[in-house]
Amino acid sequence: MSIRKEKKALTRSALINAALQLVEEGGNFATISIREIAKQAGIVPTAFYRHFKDTNELGLNLVDELSSCLRQLIRSAREQSENSTQLINHSIRIFDEHLSSHRELFVFMTQGRSGGTPSIRNAIRNELNVFALEIVNDFSQQQSFPTLNSAQLKMVADLIVSTLAYSATDLLDLNDNPVLKTERLALLEAQCRVIFLGAAEWKAPQ
């Protein structure tokens, strides 16, 4: 890459990190201004436009960051043991670790899924859908629920993703309260187990 493009990529990621940091510091992405982001990134406000048309376009790039983060999460979770109870325990631990190590991205995700612009909402929805499809893939390969067809597996995977995403808001808020956070993780674990039990029993209503 040429020197110029390298430098550009550098300030570009400075902008992305600036936005994420402002979000993590308690700001709502929807309320963050171009000027704040530029200031945090150490550039002049108008330079922002060399990289993004507006904050919405930057937001869509944050979703890309989220995307690779989720892929990484799936990859980590796959290095695990066989037993189903262990599987849930281990996956949730990995999930929790990712929440902590990529706080900003998950705060952005939970905010954006319901409070972002329509395009950001859709982008996040799409990423969570891809995430669910990855889980379906694992279910199929491991024969987790032999009685379910792929549409039914997707339904269960969506439920898992929904439960994880919902818990993320709580867990991110409980970061400074280890006791309550452990309780919330235990709740999440029990709920996932309920879902697994239900999926194993699932049959269409008569």
Added chain:
Amino acid sequence: MSIRKEKKALTRSALINAALQLVEEGGNFATISIREIAKQAGIVPTAFYRHFKDTNELGLNLVDELSSCLRQLIRSAREQSENSTQLINHSIRIFDEHLSSHRELFVFMTQGRSGGTPSIRNAIRNELNVFALEIVNDFSQQQSFPTLNSAQLKMVADLIVSTLAYSATDLLDLNDNPVLKTERLALLEAQCRVIFLGAAEWKAPQ
């Protein structure tokens, strides 16, 4: 009530409705200004302060509105038939009707749960917790899951609430697409059934 207090209550609810309408028109509550709200309510900006200290305080009052809306939802859902499959179907239909008839409140709820100020997040969390406790109450009275103790019932009720709340974001977005909305409702229904099946099978891990 005296005329003066009546009028005050009137403009107060005008402010509340103005905020809700702005939210429903696609705005994010976090980005709405005092001036916008006052304009929408048909009063001068500074009159806002006669009723609320700031938008956050108004938001907490929106949570109160949400609270009574959820209570009403529970009450409606209780007038229903016995069979468990019917119960899920009927409850989800009622839920959907409430989403449509109180759109603004549920948009506010989904936005606020993850994107609101800390105090608003907590207030909404609290309302959803109360909602889950109501469900626990129903589970107990109807002996839905005789093998579960009350803590376990609460865990299941939280999962139901989480699933409903998560689906709300999707359903609110699909209001103008009946086909996809019906699909999403069917997904929600299947997921609730998975949860019920799992809860019936639930036992602590060995």
Added chain:
DNA sequence: AAATTAAATGTACACTTGTACACAGTTAAC
């Protein structure tokens, strides 16, 4: 009927916001 109280108005001010535009400094292309 007069005095008091309180809600809503109108004005004002210091900020912040997005963004247009001219410019400077560097890298890339020729």
Added chain:
DNA sequence: GTTAACTGTGTACAAGTGTACATTTAATTT
């Protein structure tokens, strides 16, 4: 080596923001 292209700077401005404060209007109290 000169020219062209592009990233980042600096200035500028109209529009929107929260909110203090004095004023008007109308209901309540006396």
